[in-house]
Amino acid sequence: MVRVYNFSAGPAMLPLEVLERAKDELLDWAGTGMSVMEHSHRGKAYVERAAAVEASLREVMGVPDNYKCLFLQGGAYGEFAALPLNLSAAGQSIDFINTGDWSTKAIAEAKKYAVPNVIASTKEGGFTDVPDADSFTVNPDSAYLHYTPNETIRGVEFDYIPDSKGLPLIADFSSTILSRPINVTDFDVIFAGAQKNMGPSGLVTVIVKDDLLGKARVECPSVWDYTQQAAADSMLNTPNTFGWYLLGLVLDWVKDNGGLEGMGQRNKAKADVLYDYIDGSGYWTNPVAKRARSWMNIPFLQPNAELDKQFVSEAAKAGLTNLAGHRSVGGMRASIYNAVPLEGVQALVEFMKEFAQKNG
Ligand SMILES: *Cc1c(COP(=O)(O)O)cnc(C)c1O
Numbered sequence: 001m002v003r004v005y006n007f008s009a010g011p012a013m014l015p016l017e018v019l020e021r022a023k024d025e026l027l028d029w030a031g032t033g034m035s036v037m038e039h040s041h042r043g044k045a046y047v048e049r050a051a052a053v054e055a056s057l058r059e060v061m062g063v064p065d066n067y068k069c070l071f072l073q074g075g076a077y078g079e080f081a082a083l084p085l086n087l088s089a090a091g092q093s094i095d096f097i098n099t100g101d102w103s104t105k106a107i108a109e110a111k112k113y114a115v116p117n118v119i120a121s122t123k124e125g126g127f128t129d130v131p132d133a134d135s136f137t138v139n140p141d142s143a144y145l146h147y148t149p150n151e152t153i154r155g156v157e158f159d160y161i162p163d164s165k166g167l168p169l170i171a172d173f174s175s176t177i178l179s180r181p182i183n184v185t186d187f188d189v190i191f192a193g194a195q196k197n198m199g200p201s202g203l204v205t206v207i208v209k210d211d212l213l214g215k216a217r218v219e220c221p222s223v224w225d226y227t228q229q230a231a232a233d234s235m236l237n238t239p240n241t242f243g244w245y246l247l248g249l250v251l252d253w254v255k256d257n258g259g260l261e262g263m264g265q266r267n268k269a270k271a272d273v274l275y276d277y278i279d280g281s282g283y284w285t286n287p288v289a290k291r292a293r294s295w296m297n298i299p300f301l302q303p304n305a306e307l308d309k310q311f312v313s314e315a316a317k318a319g320l321t322n323l324a325g326h327r328s329v330g331g332m333r334a335s336i337y338n339a340v341p342l343e344g345v346q347a348l349v350e351f352m353k354e355f356a357q358k359n360g
Pocket residue numbers: 010074075076077078102148150151152172173174175193194204
């Protein structure tokens with residue numbers, strides 16, 4: 001068996017220990033004589049496991065009792081519609097900070113249901129920085145403030161939590177959840193598609209403060225209605241049973257590896273290795289302002305972009321896969337989520353050195 005280092009932005013690399021456990025349990029899960037996928041989501045065995053996974057998420061992230069944890073479908077993109085339908089009135093404004101492609105998509109989606117009010121944007125600078133913390137003013141009449149702590153495509157990450165001046169603060173944590181400790185109470189809604197740091201695609205986790213429930217519009221699809229899903233333990237309809245189960249295995253792995261403190265140390269060390277090499281290389285560059293550099297998604301450019309394809313294909317032959325930048329941006333990007341080990345980043349740096357020597 002040859003496992004590559006997969007630098008994909010998502011669906012992304014999963015820990016080998018998690019995959020091995022899933023494989024061991026696949027045919028006969030928990031001594032039931034069938035796989036977890038074949039279980040009814042209403043059966044005792046599955047319901048108990050689903051509750052245990054929720055407890056595990058609460059433990060790992062420190063989610064207080066006055067927040068619900070929902071396990072939904074439709075991805076983070078679905079939440080771009082679910083949020084206005086749950087939390088705003090028709091015609092009400094919603095504040096946004098636009099720092100990249102995912103904020104832009106969230107704004108476009110919200111526009112179908114409410115009135116987006118972009119209070120800060122880094123678009124003019126090509127989305128290579130975050131706005132200064134004191135450079136924007138929230139509208140007190142807005143339903144909430146939405147922002148993206150880590151913009152996955154261009155590798156731009158906030159180094160502070162925006163002050164929402166009392167508005168509910170909604171954070172799209174898709175590409176940075178579980179990557180380091182956070183204080184859940186700094187936010188009113190945290191949501192994340194699972195396929196970056198939590199498990200397979202098809203599952204989206206929404207952590208929502210109780211006092212925001214009960215406000216969904218009648219036209220909000222029931223499966224996306226936080227209040228209905230909270231009352232049904234996210235089983236109003238059939239959930240993504242396998243994804244939910246696999247999240248549990250990922251959380252066990254996080255706990256075995258030092259919890260979020262451990263993840264944070266590991267991820268900081270990985271990002272430092274790559275940025276330090278890029279900055280000192282005299283060949284590669286990272287276009288993002290230093291204060292806004294992502295720990296999870298690291299774009300890098302070379303002097304002659306015509307060599308990008310060659311780099312990506314030679315790297316893949318060397319077992320370093322999915323290094324092409326997003327189709328809208330070009331260049332290269334290494335996504336180094338929790339499951340990418342330090343050795344993978346070191347192998348990438350060695351490969352980049354050789355490539356720069358040959359072509360520089
Ligand atoms: C990947 C991603 C999304 C979209 O997630 P889906 O699960 O594909 O809908 C949204 N926001 C951010 C920040 C992402 O990284």
